[in-house]
Amino acid sequence: MRPFSAPQLNPATETGWRRRWFDIIYRHDSRPSRNFDLILVVAIIASILVVMIDSVQHLHAEWSTGLYILEWAFTIIFTAEYLLRLAVVKRPLRYAVSIWGIIDLLSILPAYLSLFIPGAQSLLVVRALRILRVFRILKLTRYIEESGVLMTSLWRSRRKVLVFLFTVITITIIAGALMYVIEGPEHGFSNIPASMYWAVVTMATVGFGDIVPQTVLGRFVTSVLILIGYSIIAVPTGIYTAELASTMREAELAARRDARGCPHCGLEGHEPDARHCRRCGGELPDAFNH
Template sequence: MKASATPQAGQRPARYGRPDGWRGRLYDVIFLSDSTAGRRFDIGLVVAILLSILVVVLDSVPMIRERHADLMHVLEWGFTLLFTIEYAARLLCVRQPLRYAASFYGIVDLLSVLPTFVSLLVPGSEALLDIRILRLLRVFRIFKLTLYIEEYTRLGEALAASRRKILVFLSVVLMAVLILGTIMYVVEGPQHGYTSIPTAMYWAIVTMTTVGYGDITPHTTLGKAIASFMMLLGWGILAVPTGIVTAEMTARRNDRRGGPVRLPRTCEACGSAGHDAGARFCKDCGAALPAVTPRR
């Protein structure tokens, strides 16, 4: 796995402030990726994150935990100490450590090491079953990968830019679920499991997302027809958010490659089409092509 070396990924933490002297040099290694040391640090940290997640997953398997309990314990503490040192170094090399600690990545860094220390500080944790939940929070280390892989950043930007469209889409889906769920409540009734409108809405969500648990099923002919319509509708619904986000990602990729997209034009003099996007004159008659407004 290759860490991103783009200025975009490296310049993001600049809002925390770059100090001078040796702290500034440490900042360049930890937060930036435009140097050999920075790239090596990023790649090494990504490998450590993946290995630590693997240890957490394997430790949840009873057979492996029983046979290699000591090894799992040593590895977990080794990764915990490594990420603790990394977290402390990040706080040390920025001018505004509290601002970084309160940021998304700062919280993720803390959550990645805190559960192990909590399990050590709480004696008799076997009596507290909920302590296992805290230990499972170690999987939050996987979110640290988003700082080093550029595609995560692009996907996040596309989702943020599409949030209003997706919100409108979800509101339409919610209206469809409410209407169709209410209809099924009237058609099927409590005798077939549709005891309330919320229950019918739950069935509608399950049906439209094509999960189909089968705990509630229509029995009447009309109910089965409505369910069939909703299943087919679900196929189209699943494609809408994918198209929205894909279009946004394509537009942003075109922006990075050279700004707005310019579509091919048709010559007004001879009607010839198929000109290059940047062409100024017709390839057949030589007439000047009409100017176009860039479209994103």
Template sequence: MPPAAGTPGGWRARWHEIIFEAETRGGKAFDVALLGLIVLSVVAVLLESVSSIRAHFGRQLRLAEWVFTLVFTVEYAIRLAVVGKPWRYARSFFGLVDLLAILPSYLSLFFAGTQSLIVIRALRLLRVFRVLKLAHFVGEAQLLRAALRASARKIIVFLGTVLTLVLIIGALMYLIEGEEHGFTSIPQAIYWAIVTMTTVGYGDVAPGTVLGKLLAATVMILGYGIIAVPTGIVTVELAHAQRAPLSTEACPQCGAGGHDGDARYCKACGARL
């Protein structure tokens, strides 16, 4: 039997349905209103960074930022209150995003300039996939995350190899060019090797000798091949990943989402859905 309307479990269940679920009319209205507030808060931060606008509307924009912060603070507190396991939700991805969305405003009271980090709130817009019932997009995100996790070790080994190459190439270029051509130290030469190998090519440091230019050309060609390696690793893992239909239902205990379409229990905490 569901909890009575006047009991603590009753109000928690009602608020959980509104805040965490997107299938009901109230839940969808809440999420749409929340997304609108997030967009407005990010726009306010962007506008405040423009000096001409800040000079005329700085006070109003800062007031708006604090209003948004207070609203999001209350919303975060309610989210923790209505889930059965608030600490688990607080450590989840969206729980951390919700916390990071309000921290910059409070940190700005002690550290000037940190209010610019409020743009982190844009990450909360990821909820739009759940609000619009785009469960297949959520499934694609889970698929990509699984592929990245599976390829993490290969990519780490690959990056270790690249860092070793960069160190050797930097030392060689420092030996070949020397300080008279701008390679004033091995770290400076390593910086050049990274910029060249990634095909960025700032041009602030360039070899002047024939041997140095030959080494630079080799590094440039090598860079194209190196860039393709992690892409291939992730592509292979994506091909091997298993697809499964996902629902937009959130766990009433920990708030976790991304469950299989036929799931009856939460994959994060084991609670019944």
């Protein structure tokens, strides 16, 4: 099972508003469903930006009231969405314990925890995990044939590379928020954007040394990020190389098909392993001799 695959869910009812909302939320083959997902992704990104801006001291001092209202507005929206997702399915627990259900719950819990635990609100950037929903909006379409094998391979690997880039961005956001909570301004992690800068530098294994973690937990997070950094170049390179090899094999097979014309009736485009013409039944020449 894929880690981010949606659980198999059934509608709570076959008619009525619950069925209509089930189709909108869980089916992704209609315009209302895609619009719902698009609005949700925009709201997630906007809420993350609000949390980041709120962590910048001078911006917080200037816009604290507005940012507070916006954050709770987003929290109410996401809470309503979470409850709606549970209400329209036949077995709510199946969604609640799925990876998406857990992420949805984690995205709203920090706001309520912040009422009792100072600093918990910064962990609202866990909502970045929900940006992965954007890939359900994008429909798989036929790859556009480019004139060059390299461009075709790059185009074909774009989705895997984008998933990887979104994963790196997500790790950067969450690591920045964690270090902001763990280390704090007294150790140079003055806000979440500054902490994200540190995370990028650490994963790139550059290490300028302008921001250095002082706590044991902070150094542990640093060690994990350094190990992750080694995969940043290797993973997309491997993805592209595999796609390039596949594209080259397809081009070779296409060339063999084009070369295998029937000497009896002239029909072209036979499969590489075909022995006889599909039109006249005549024997075909060996493709490997071309």
